[in-house]
Amino acid sequence: MRASSTLIATLSDLRRAAARGRKTLLPKQPKILVGMATCGLATGAEEVFAALREEVERLALPYTVAATGCIGWCCQEPLVDVQWPGKPRVTYGRMDARKARELVRGLDKGELKAEWAIGLLSAYDNPLTGARTRLARKTAGVDGVPRYQDVPLFRHQVRWAMRNSGIIDPRSLDEYIARGGYFAARQTLAAMQPAEVIEQVTLSGLRGRGGAGFPTGKKWEVMRRQAATPKYIICNGDEGDPGAYMNRTLLESDPHAVLEGMIIGAYAMGAAEGILYIREEYPLAVTRMREAIAQAEAAGLLGDNIFGSGFNCHLRVVEGAGAFVCGEETALIASVEGRVGEPRQRPPFPAQRGLWGKPTCINNVETWADVPLIVMRGGDWYAQLGTPSSKGTKTFCLVGAVKNSALVEVPIGITLRRVVEEIGGGVPDGRKFKAIQTGGPSGGCIPESLLDLEVDYESLTRAGAIMGSGGMIVMDDSNCMVDIAKYFLGFLQDESCGKCFSCREGLQRMHEIVARISEGNGREEDLELLEDLAWMVRETSLCGLGQTAPNPVLTTLRYFRDEYLAHVREKRCPAKVCKQLITYRIEPTLCDGCDACVHVCSSEAILGEKKHAHSIDNAKCIKCGACVEVCVPKAVVVE
Amino acid sequence: MPKLTINGIPVEVERGTSVLEAAQFLGIPVPTLCHEDGLKPYGACRLCVVEVGTPPRTKLQSACTLAADDGLVIHTHSARVERARRLLLELYVATCPQSKTIQDLASRYGVREVRFSPKSEDCIQCGKCVRICAEQMMAGAIGFAYRGARRKVMSPFRQQSETCRHCGACMYICPVCELRCHGPQAESTLCSGCINFAPACLAYHDDAMCFLDPCAACELPGPFRKDVAPRPVAASLSPADPSGTRK
The missing domain is CATH 1.20.1440.230 (NADH-ubiquinone oxidoreductase 51kDa subunit, iron-sulphur binding domain)
Structure with a gap:
């Protein structure tokens, strides 16, 4: 952990930390970044990281090899970035240890391996300060590699909540501050009344990013008016929708953004204690968050008398035990209190009677991360994007039958067609788009005829789906x-x-x-x-x-x-998925008798001699589809 | 004191009164399986749902968990409520076809046909037994285990709970307890289990929802236990000696 033990209590302290952060964020020497969030680690980022380190040390090069969070280019993991002073940042996809070593050797000779590069980043935008840090426009050595703004995946994105993901080292407090972090918290505590903060949040039109879309300003106002004390705030990180990982990535890539949002919220609502409820299936997010809390406490950014304002705020992590329903706020509270995670009827709402019977405000990870932006830039700035009823941006996990599965952040009001066809790159393998499922397991399947729908809370609800926390599963015509x-x-x-x-x-x-x-x-x-x-x-x-x-x-x-x-x-499954309604057959004219299917068939249902056309014994066939996958001449037919 | 309107009738009740209690106070029958005076509202059976609000913005909420509040507009028997209750009852009958309470309720609501395949569960998980044990008997000897479809009432780790005093309150309060009366062997015997709070013997009904072990009722001689010879009634318990002399 690279926690700075220096206390940060004044504006000049913050500026000094920012200066320290800039040195590691944009060093004078080349810097190699590896995306080390769970998504990267799952595809082997750790080996890539170790290989890069070894090679840099072996060649005694003055390069920094650093970990960063996830930039959301999921289909290209593990990702490695090279930030060479005077050049745009180059992103390499699908790296492995061998390629990593070769990359370092190439860098040593001044080559940037354009053939592996998938994107060039010419500037770092910072929505928090409105500043743009130019890296370089020249593309010498990496000609022909598309710039991020030309990559369809990134062209329509507006990265507000994920402003630091894939840019800073999530374990570096200084780098977070260098990107404008904690300035909003300081401004809130030093110069704003709680009511002013809530006014800005209300003005921003921010709505709960967990899915229900309750206006955040309204919730905070109810909280502020409660007479009972103490009050609590909770960050809901119990993301459990299959195929959704927005919150995990945010917690792992930019933990301090969530903390800062919570500090501001606690001040606005008059709470002094908060809990981050994170599911235990997210061990890295839990670790990152605990580290970040320890760092912030050591620097005086959490705890008693933050920024010398006399305001106290204590945060801690509580791990969920694996129940999906604990994402529901009353069940979450029951779980935190040590009871069985079962919901109770609302009202009373948690803002009236929540944790330990006291007023409690529960907001999603992404909602909290949006708060510093609103305070820093103002509510009306935040409201510039979106539709009349829903403002700002929203992160989505675009997965399933799309070419680019990715974690994206787009302005609310973007059409589904743009998300699927441009950002996602459409359906692969020449198949046909069938439906997009938004909002997790309790969302709905939206057909192609409604693809021009603008994504916001109301329009999705009208279509029978929900915004949910942001899962988007694309299905093609092979889905029943x-x-x-x-x-x-x-x-x-x-x-x-x-x-x-x-x-x-x-x-x-x-x-x-x-x-x-x-x-x-x-x-x-x-x-x-x-x-x-x-x-x-x-x-x-x-x-x-x-x-x-x-x-x-x-x-x-x-x-x-x-x-x-x-x-x-008709007792027929048009997509040929439902096992009881389909049969497998080998087309004798296509089968070359290679025996590949015989080897993979676990139920020994495939008959026939090598070099002769095979056939399937339907009585034995369990319809697992393994033969279809291995058959090169595509002789196995599903009917 | 909160003033609210139930089915067009204005009513003023004490703070802390639930909408269900307010309706009952007006004499409006709202069906429920999981509510019991003296136990905390639970809201599990969903039968007491009422329509809250004025059109077009109304929603169904359980009356037992909804606190009476100023300006609430409640409809306890609107078409939407009745449709929901009928569907719920159809599902209840399909789940616990043997329960007389449920059959009676269903017939009162005009449920004539059940479109679901019948199960024969002996528990609707209303939670009354769990709550009376914890809240009135201060024992907490039974609770819910597992989740979703597997959720059930049981003693901790299926062991006899140390805090169980065999009081039988769980048996007494169970709204579907008719189920246990499938016990008597001879058709002519009346088991009266419900009246006596006497649970069926576990030896005969392995999966009966009986948490008493040993069971206070089964230890008594009677038509339930053929394997145990009726014990001679203790002298002190016997009716007054006709001879009028003490032995």
């Missing part, structure tokens, strides 16, 4: 919508806490019916029954999980009813 509905219902019935009857029993029954349809045993009345049941679960469930849980079923029924009918009437 009945199967998708079944998958999400299965997830939700496992993750339902089971307290209220509607959600527990309703979801089980919906899953039972959808499973029956996918097995070809559905009846036409089942569709109506599903709709009845979905309506009942949505209307009568106790918490947000149950109230949104029917969305996948309702949207697939609304937009892909013909697919359900094909399963029910």
